Amino acid sequence: MRRSNKVIAVVSAAVMAAGLLAGCGSGDSAGGGSGDAAGGAAAGAGSGSVYYLNYKPEVDAQWQELAARYTEETGVPVTVVTAASGTYEQTLTSEIAKTEAPTLFQVENQSWLDNWGQYCYDLSGSFIAEHSTANTLSMEGVEVAAVPFAMESYGIIYNVDLLNEYCQLENAVISSAADIVDFDSLKAVADDIQARKDELGVEGAFTSAGLDGSSNWRFTTHLANVPIYWEYTKKGITTATSLDGTYVANYKNLIDLYFTDSTCDPALLSGKTGDDALAEFCDGMAVFYQNGTWAWTADNEMAEMNIAFLPLYTGVPEEKDSIGVCTGTGNFWCVNKNSTEEDIQATLDFLEWVISSEAGIETLSGAMAFNCPFDTFADVVLENPLFTSANEYEAAGKTAISWIGTESLPTENWKANLSSALIEYSQGTGDWSNVEKVFTEDFATEWENR
Amino acid sequence: MEKALKKYFPVFVLPTAAAFVIGFIVPFIMAVYLSFCSFTTVSDATFVGIKNYIEAFKDTTFLHSVLFSALFTIVTVILINVLAFTVAMCLTKKIKGTNIFRTIFFMPNLIGGIVLGYVWQLLFNGLLSYINRTLTFSSVYGFWGLVILLSWQQIGYMMIIYIAGIQNIAGDMLEAAEVDGATGSQRLFKIIIPSVSPSIVICTFLSLTNGFKLFDQNLALTAGEPSRSTEMVALNIYNTFYGSTAAYRGVGQAKAVIFAIALAAIGVIQMRLTAGKGDK
Numbered sequence: 159m160r161r162s163n164k165v166i167a168v169v170s171a172a173v174m175a176a177g178l179l180a181g182c183g184s185g186d187s188a189g190g191g192s193g194d195a196a197g198g199a200a201a202g203a204g205s206g207s208v209y210y211l212n213y214k215p216e217v218d219a220q221w222q223e224l225a226a227r228y229t230e231e232t233g234v235p236v237t238v239v240t241a242a243s244g245t246y247e248q249t250l251t252s253e254i255a256k257t258e259a260p261t262l263f264q265v266e267n268q269s270w271l272d273n274w275g276q277y278c279y280d281l282s283g284s285f286i287a288e289h290s291t292a293n294t295l296s297m298e299g300v301e302v303a304a305v306p307f308a309m310e311s312y313g314i315i316y317n318v319d320l321l322n323e324y325c326q327l328e329n330a331v332i333s334s335a336a337d338i339v340d341f342d343s344l345k346a347v348a349d350d351i352q353a354r355k356d357e358l359g360v361e362g363a364f365t366s367a368g369l370d371g372s373s374n375w376r377f378t379t380h381l382a383n384v385p386i387y388w389e390y391t392k393k394g395i396t397t398a399t400s401l402d403g404t405y406v407a408n409y410k411n412l413i414d415l416y417f418t419d420s421t422c423d424p425a426l427l428s429g430k431t432g433d434d435a436l437a438e439f440c441d442g443m444a445v446f447y448q449n450g451t452w453a454w455t456a457d458n459e460m461a462e463m464n465i466a467f468l469p470l471y472t473g474v475p476e477e478k479d480s481i482g483v484c485t486g487t488g489n490f491w492c493v494n495k496n497s498t499e500e501d502i503q504a505t506l507d508f509l510e511w512v513i514s515s516e517a518g519i520e521t522l523s524g525a526m527a528f529n530c531p532f533d534t535f536a537d538v539v540l541e542n543p544l545f546t547s548a549n550e551y552e553a554a555g556k557t558a559i560s561w562i563g564t565e566s567l568p569t570e571n572w573k574a575n576l577s578s579a580l581i582e583y584s585q586g587t588g589d590w591s592n593v594e595k596v597f598t599e600d601f602a603t604e605w606e607n608r
Numbered sequence: 609m610e611k612a613l614k615k616y617f618p619v620f621v622l623p624t625a626a627a628f629v630i631g632f633i634v635p636f637i638m639a640v641y642l643s644f645c646s647f648t649t650v651s652d653a654t655f656v657g658i659k660n661y662i663e664a665f666k667d668t669t670f671l672h673s674v675l676f677s678a679l680f681t682i683v684t685v686i687l688i689n690v691l692a693f694t695v696a697m698c699l700t701k702k703i704k705g706t707n708i709f710r711t712i713f714f715m716p717n718l719i720g721g722i723v724l725g726y727v728w729q730l731l732f733n734g735l736l737s738y739i740n741r742t743l744t745f746s747s748v749y750g751f752w753g754l755v756i757l758l759s760w761q762q763i764g765y766m767m768i769i770y771i772a773g774i775q776n777i778a779g780d781m782l783e784a785a786e787v788d789g790a791t792g793s794q795r796l797f798k799i800i801i802p803s804v805s806p807s808i809v810i811c812t813f814l815s816l817t818n819g820f821k822l823f824d825q826n827l828a829l830t831a832g833e834p835s836r837s838t839e840m841v842a843l844n845i846y847n848t849f850y851g852s853t854a855a856y857r858g859v860g861q862a863k864a865v866i867f868a869i870a871l872a873a874i875g876v877i878q879m880r881l882t883a884g885k886g887d888k
Contacts, residue, residue: 248850255649273648273854371831428744428833429733571851578835581744587834608853 206504208236211253211260213489215243216455217526224521228511234504244371250274254494261497261505265304266488267565268397271297272608278303279495279502285510286491292531295490304490307513308528311467311548311558312380312450313483314344318464320445324351324358335466341408341473345415351445352419361443362421367413368430369581376432376448377413377580378573379564383484384470385409385597386563397566399605403598408472410590416448417584424584451544455527466547470559482551486561487531568604575600639868643861648854660862664848669836670863673844680751680840681819684758688815689808692763696770697800710771713764721761725828728757732829743830750830750838757825762818766811773807774800809882816878820871841867 212221218240225236239260241249246264253260254277265274275297281287282301287294295304321335324347331346338344348363355362367377385405390396392404417424421444439447440459446468447453454460467483493505512518513532522528523538529545530538540546552558567573576596582588638650643660645653664670695713699706716724732753733742743749777800785795801808823842826832832839832847839847845867849860 251649255651276648276652423740425740425745426733426737426742429729429737429742569852571847574836574847574851578833582834585742585745585834587745604852608855 205234206498206500206502207234208262208501208505208508209258209260210236210238210262210505210508211246211250211264212238212240213246213264215240216452220521220525223525224512224518227517228508232507232511234508236508247273259494259496261494261501262509263492263494265295265490265492267490267561268295268297269565269567271295271303274492275300275303277492277494277496279493279497281305281493284506286506286513286532289513289532289534291533292487304492306487306490306531307522308489308526309485309487309531310451310489310529311483311485311544312448313470313548314468315439315447315449315453315465315544316468317439317442317445317447318466320358320360320442324445327354327357335468338468338471339479340477341411341471344468344471345411348415348419348446358445359442360421360445361438363419363445364416364421365435365438365444365447366420366422366430367416367427367448367584368432368435369428369577369584370431371577373430373432373435374577374580375573377416378576379567380450380484381409381412381448381470382567382573382576382597383561383563384412384472384559386566387484387559388472388474388476390562390566396562399566399568400602401597403594405472405474406594406597408474409597410593411473412470413580413583420444425586427584428581451527451529451542451548454542454544456525456541465543467544467551469551469556480556482556482558483548484561485548485552485558486564488561488564568601568608572596572600572604575604636868639861640865643858643865645861646855646858648857656858660858661866663856663859664862664866667848667859667863669839670841670844670848672837673839673841676747676751676838677820677822677840680754680822681816683755684762684819685812685815687755687759688762688766689811691759692766692811693770693804695763696767696774699767700771700774710768713767715764716761717765719761721824722828724757724761725825728753728760729829744833746834747837750833753829754822754825754838757829758819758822761825762815766815769807769811770804773804777803805882809879812882813875813878817871817875820867820874 208225210221210225212218218238221238221240225238228234228236239249239253250260250263254263263274263277265271271278278297278300280300280302281294281304284302284305286305286307287302290305292306292309294302294306297303316335318335324330325333325335331350332338332343338347351358351360351363368374369377385403385408386401388405388408389401389403390398417427420427421438422430435447435449436453438444440463448470454465469477469481469483471477471481491509493502495502497505512522513530514534519530519535519538522530523535523540527540527542529540529542548558576593579588579592579596582592583590642650642653644655644657645660646656647653699710699713729743732749736742736745736749741749743753781799781803782795785799790798821842822840823846826838826840826843827846830838832843836844836847841863845860845863848863849857
């Protein structure tokens with residue numbers, strides 16, 4: 159009797175423990191995407207394995223496929239985990255502290271290295287660094303800390319068919335898109351389209367400049383690059399921790415145009431999302447849409463549209479007929495130096511395969527529609543018409559606007575402040591001086607607080 | 609039997625105790641430790657003393673969020689409990705279909721906060737667009753939007769607790785009061801409310817802490833706009849943690865520790881006050 163009691167006690171205690179601890183376990187592994195990340199990475203520990211923490215949710219499926227293919231060919235286990243949209247740093251924070259940490263992760267730009275540089279393996283001499291055709295990132299003591307793998311461009315995307323239709327209208331202010339060469343001509347066209355929107359069958363010249371979190375980055379990060387770029391260019395510098403705000407008035411020019419020549423009243427912009435703008439553009443409700451090359455993928459609605467880029471003209475005298483779209487990258491690969499030697503080697507081998515094998519090149523430039531800055535991609539013809547359009551500006555000898563402005567934005571707080579100031583401006587509860595303050599005062603304080 | 613229990617209690621307590629230590633005690637101690645550190649991830653912290661706490665108290669947005677949360681909590685505690693109690697009273701009367709109504713009132717509680725936030729944002733903005741405004745127009749809009757959202761979500765939950773309390777009141781006590789000529793309001797204030805005081809204690813505690821801890825709904829509905837004026841404490845901590853560089857994570861952590869201690873204190877005080885009343 160007593161023995162059976164003992165047995166029951168031990169068994170039930172074991173069951174309770176198992177249940178409780180299993181609960182803990184499954185709660186623990188909710189890093190970002192698939193929960194079996196750590197397990198997968200651990201499986202091939204002997205011969206080295208790859209664990210890639212991917213930034214872009216839109217190409218998660220393609221990476222999974224490519225990883226599976228590599229494992230099939232070489233037997234090296236590759237785990238790809240994708241952070242949910244907008245949570246990359248959060249996910250990286252928790253993942254990199256684990257024993258089975260990512261061997262491969264991403265940074266957006268130089269300022270990310272302040273946080274993550276301590277994890278960067280020196281990639282100098284590696285295949286990806288040797289074959290890179292763009293600028294790699296370096297930091298103190300690490301010659302090549304990060305290697306860019308996808309170039310991107312942004313500007314004003316326009317619906318070519320709609321704009322041509324407009325040009326056919328009587329008294330149209332331009333005869334072809336080529337006549338838009340500076341801010342004044344852009345404004346003239348946009349104002350005219352807005353005034354004659356019923357005639358053209360659109361709701362507005364520009365899609366809604368939504369200030370919701372899913373859309374505000376188009377203005378707080380991308381468009382904000384432009385005034386900073388001009389200030390740096392004028393001063394002949396590439397980075398700074400304070401701004402004079404000389405070109406904030408130019409930023410206002412384009413923002414005002416977005417707000418007034420729009421599909422909706424500016425007072426409603428804080429509730430408009432990124433999807434709203436995309437839908438308006440794809441449904442032909444607007445002619446212009448500020449976004450970048452990533453907006454196009456082979457299987458979205460835009461693939462069937464006839465689209466091209468216009469530069470972000472803001473009324474700076476130097477821009478007339480001489481600038482292209484903003485081209486740069488926010489996608490850098492970093493290898494975790496705290497990984498084991500085998501894992502680092504496995505990761506470097508994987509990356510070499512990704513940018514040199516037929517399967518890798520095909521997936522990156524095809525399914526993912528990346529414009530990869532490696533000489534191994536020299537023969538690739540890109541399907542994305544936005545890349546073609548961006549290249550045309552460069553081929554015509556126009557200067558691409560670099561991302562030096564975006565790269566020197568101090569913090570996420572700063573972007574949030576700019577977004578708040580724009581919201582208040584759009585709904586009339588605050589005036590433009592708040593935006594100016596963000597560009598000058600807040601820019602300096604946020605840099606100081608870093 | 610008792611002997612066996614004494615002998616084996618560690619075997620039974622250990623699994624739960626271990627899970628409690630791993631899942632609660634250890635993270636809490638780490639959190640307190642990290643609030644005195646500068647760190648990027650939990651494993652690379654360097655000790656910096658009370659610098660983070662000084663920064664946290666210097667931050668005016670933090671103070672604002674505390675006041676906003678406090679005001680919000682006062683309003684929602686009153687609204688949720690009064691309405692939940694009223695609904696519970698109605699649904700303990702012998703009306704047809706009370707079960708259906710109870711289910712319907714309870715349902716909002718089953719939907720996640722983020723989803724609710726976005727759905728209500730669409731509803732509010734849809735309505736406000738008639739006067740050409742959105743929720744971000746002023747903090748007043750955001751405040752009442754949040755109040756409506758949380759009330760809608762929580763009333764059903766509190767209602768269930770109140771219903772259980774009301775159903776526990778002995779029928780003969782109410783009958784006797786009626787025979788003695790007590791009016792409806794006398795019965796309500798002298799018998800029903802004192803009898804459900806345990807439910808009141810629980811519900812006030814839950815709505816109080818829920819109000820202070822609110823995060824998802826705040827993030828999805830207003831995200832603190834306009835200009836951080838509808839930012840509540842939890843969202844402020846989150847924004848501090850991720851809004852700047854690693855140097856600022858410790859400040860967010862310090863705010864979180866201050867918040868946890870303050871909330872625990874408020875909870876304990878509330879339980880002492882209301883529970884004491886219930887005993888009399």
